[in-house]
Amino acid sequence: xxxxxxxxxxxxxxxxxxxxxxxxxxxxxxxxxxxxxxxxxxxxxxxxxxxxxxxxxxxxxxxxxxxxxxxxxxxxxxxxxxxxxxxxxxxxxxxxxxxxxxxxxxxxxxxxxxxxxxxxxxxxxxxxxxxxxxxxxxxxxxxxxxxxxxxxxxxxxxxxxxx
Amino acid sequence: xxxxxxxxxxxxxxxxxxxxxxxxxxxxxxxxxxxxxxxxxxxxxxxxxxxxxxxxxxxxxxxxxxxxxxxxxxxxxxxxxxxxxxxxxxxxxxxxxxxxxxxxxxxxxxxxxxxxxxxxxxxxxxxxxxxxxxxxxxxxxxxxxxxxxxxxxxxxxxxxxxxxxxxxxxxxxxxxxxxxxxxxxxxxxxxxxxxxxxxxxxxxxxxxxxxxxxxxxxxxxxxxxxxxxxxxxxxxxxxxxxxxxxxxxxxxxxxxxxxxxxxxxxxxxxxxxxxxxxxxxxxxxxxxxxxxxxxxxxxxxxxxxxxxxxxxxxxxxxxxxxxxxxxxxxxxxxxxxxxxxxxxxxxxxxxxxxxxxxxxxxxxxxxxxxxxxxxxxxxxxxxxxxxxxxxxxxxxxxxxxxxxxxxxxxxxxxxxxxxxxx
Numbered sequence: 223x224x225x226x227x228x229x230x231x232x233x234x235x236x237x238x239x240x241x242x243x244x245x246x247x248x249x250x251x252x253x254x255x256x257x258x259x260x261x262x263x264x265x266x267x268x269x270x271x272x273x274x275x276x277x278x279x280x281x282x283x284x285x286x287x288x289x290x291x292x293x294x295x296x297x298x299x300x301x302x303x304x305x306x307x308x309x310x311x312x313x314x315x316x317x318x319x320x321x322x323x324x325x326x327x328x329x330x331x332x333x334x335x336x337x338x339x340x341x342x343x344x345x346x347x348x349x350x351x352x353x354x355x356x357x358x359x360x361x362x363x364x365x366x367x368x369x370x371x372x373x374x375x376x377x378x379x380x381x382x383x384x385x
Numbered sequence: 386x387x388x389x390x391x392x393x394x395x396x397x398x399x400x401x402x403x404x405x406x407x408x409x410x411x412x413x414x415x416x417x418x419x420x421x422x423x424x425x426x427x428x429x430x431x432x433x434x435x436x437x438x439x440x441x442x443x444x445x446x447x448x449x450x451x452x453x454x455x456x457x458x459x460x461x462x463x464x465x466x467x468x469x470x471x472x473x474x475x476x477x478x479x480x481x482x483x484x485x486x487x488x489x490x491x492x493x494x495x496x497x498x499x500x501x502x503x504x505x506x507x508x509x510x511x512x513x514x515x516x517x518x519x520x521x522x523x524x525x526x527x528x529x530x531x532x533x534x535x536x537x538x539x540x541x542x543x544x545x546x547x548x549x550x551x552x553x554x555x556x557x558x559x560x561x562x563x564x565x566x567x568x569x570x571x572x573x574x575x576x577x578x579x580x581x582x583x584x585x586x587x588x589x590x591x592x593x594x595x596x597x598x599x600x601x602x603x604x605x606x607x608x609x610x611x612x613x614x615x616x617x618x619x620x621x622x623x624x625x626x627x628x629x630x631x632x633x634x635x636x637x638x639x640x641x642x643x644x645x646x647x648x649x650x651x652x653x654x655x656x657x658x659x660x661x662x663x664x665x666x667x668x669x670x671x672x673x674x675x676x677x678x679x680x681x682x683x684x685x686x687x688x689x690x691x692x693x694x695x696x697x698x699x700x701x702x703x704x705x706x707x708x709x710x711x712x713x714x715x716x717x718x719x720x721x722x723x724x725x726x727x728x729x730x731x732x733x734x735x736x737x738x739x740x741x742x743x744x745x746x747x748x749x750x751x752x753x754x755x756x757x758x759x760x761x762x763x764x765x766x767x768x769x770x771x772x773x774x775x776x777x778x779x780x781x782x783x784x785x786x787x788x789x790x791x792x793x794x795x796x797x798x799x800x801x802x803x804x805x806x807x
Contacts, residue, residue, distance in 0.1 A: 234578055234667060238773040242780075243752035246420045247455050247462045249427050261775045281579040284612060285771060286752070287514040289424055289530035309612055310583050311514055315530035319428075367407045367544060377536050378432060382409055382544070 223301055223323075223344075224353075225273040228266070229337040235262065235278050237285035237312065241294045254290055255297035272299035275343070277335055279305065282324075283312025289319060296321035302343055304350070304361075306332055317368055320376030325350075331359035345372070387550050387645035388619055389585045392525040396508040396542075404549040404648065409542045413507040413524075417534055418451040418493045419463075421512025422470045424531030425538065432535070442477050443541035449481035449502055450474050451493035454748040456485040459755040491720025491746035494518040494690035497526075498602060499722045501631035505620035506639040510537055515690050515770065517608045521601035522628065523620030523639060528609065548614045549648035550585040555592025557656025562804045564700060565600035566692060566768065566788035568592075569607040570661040572653065574671030582612035587647070592655035593618055598627040599696040606691050607770050610668040660803050662766075663786040666774050674791055677801040683763040685710070685796035686777070687789050688717035688744075689751040692768020695723045697789040702732045704793035704804060705739040711799040715757050717744040741796070753778050766795045 239261030241254060248254055259266035276295065282305035283291060292315050295303065302323040316324045325343060331350055335341060339354040350359045364372060374380035386394060386401055394402045396410030417425055429439045442448065450470060455463035474482040483490040489500065493511060496502060497519040503509045505523030510516065516528035537543050553572065586608040593601065601618045608616030619640045628636055660674040687693060687701050698718060716736050718724040724746065727733050736743050749756035751769040759765055759778030767777065772784035785801060794802040
């Protein structure tokens with residue numbers, strides 16, 4: 223995967239800013255995308271491009287269980303969120319619904335990657351390459367179950383009995 | 386094994402499990418509401434297009450449905466979601482659908498305990514993050530998203546990584562002016578909004594023995610704000626009495642083994658607690674009420690699964706009796722059964738005499754959806770659970786989280802007020 227980074231240099235990006243509560247009644251994925259990140263960055267919808275990544279700090283996606291959050295980001299074109307850590311329901315929703323990849327990174331990657339940098343993510347080698355800055359970082363490997371669900375293409379395509 | 390490991394081992398059909406094991410656990414009860422329900426319906430539609438059969442769900446008797454986030458419908462889209470949800474429960478034979486305007490209904494987590502929908506020892510999942518609430522009855526209660534709930538509806542099981550358990554030992558009875566809400570704000574303030582991430586937060590000790598079931602529900606409710614997978618209290622006679630009064634029988638008093646393991650033990654002197662608030666814009670931004678900033682409040686909100694149980698309303702009534710509110714104040718009992726008891730016991734008269742507007746059960750303004758959201762620059766004190774930017778309305782509004790006692794005292798003065806200082 224190759225794309226450009228939109229960086230939010232802060233911790234605790236919560237689901238209320240990813241998709242505000244007033245839109246919870248909306249279940250049209252394209253419409254949800256138009257309100258993604260509205261609570262923090264009203265320009266997000268106009269600047270995001272298909273294939274982009276979000277980079278942020280600790281506890282990304284904390285707050286509610288709304289699957290609207292990974293849906294709104296995914297249908298905006300976001301293919302992966304790179305963060306120092308993730309809140310559990312956002313992480314599970316992103317993986318089980320096959321909306322985007324939640325990539326756990328360390329401080330080196332977090333500090334090294336800037337807004338607009340072009341990077342590649344290779345989940346088979348757990349390597350992140352910063353093409354703009356010619357740097358390489360490591361991502362935390364997925365746990366076994368998460369890796370298998372991602373490889374299957376979501377929870378409904380994963381067959382636990384065949385393990 | 387501790388109580389959560391025992392519940393998950395039974396659910397997974399194993400003799401034992403340990404933290405970090407990944408299990409597929411059989412689910413005993415599953416809940417969805419008027420936000421997660423239409424989300425699940427959307428997942429069903431996607432599955433149908435992929436050729437996966439959604440003709441039948443695993444067990445309609447184990448599913449129950451609440452209408453809470455967008456009732457009463459303020460506009461067409463919300464109204465249509467309720468129609469979709471009703472068609473879904475009718476088509477799939479789900480009988481336990483608590484409908485707005487038809488007797489008992491309310492916020493899903495409140496219905497879970499008011500109607501004894503969940504029993505000690507259950508694996509209970511819900512399409513809402515505050516599903517953790519019901520762990521106070523001794524269940525493994527965990528919130529999930531739409532895809533996971535759809536998976537449970539079709540398969541009757543779901544994967545979990547067995548969590549580690551943080552044990553919170555609470556020492557002594559809370560003082561009269563302090564509520565469980567103050568205690569959980571104190572805990573979230575100390576460990577942070579990711580301090581319990583992916584963990585179980587279990588509560589015990591003499592502070593729990595002394596505490597009502599409703600107070601324990603408040604504690605478990607806000608384990609979500611520390612990022613926890615679930616909150617839990619081992620069931621005791623108080624839980625048996627609480628559930629029996631609501632028609633439950635065959636209650637299983639499941640407990641952890643004497644040699645149960647906990648990854649970390651915290652101790653809190655609950656008998657020495659003070660009223661606490663969380664300042665904007667995160668539940669971990671706490672301080673004691675007597676050190677609160679001197680802000681002019683616009684509104685006091687007593688509502689939600691966190692702060693509008695019967696006991697919460699009783700606490701507000703203790704303060705509001707014979708007094709008048711100085712700022713806009715709304716009280717929304719969290720279920721019709723609570724509303725009815727509040728009427729029978731004279732609480733509604735106290736509220737109305739004080740100038741409060743009493744509204745119907747709804748998640749409403751707690752999640753910034755409708756029914757009393759905040760304007761730009763407005764400041765609210767609220768018995769709810771989150772105060773992220775824009776949570777209760779405009780992104781430049783501010784919410785202070787508090788107990789019902791503090792919210793009621795602050796309604797009387799228009800400033801953030803310790804109930805002892807009235």
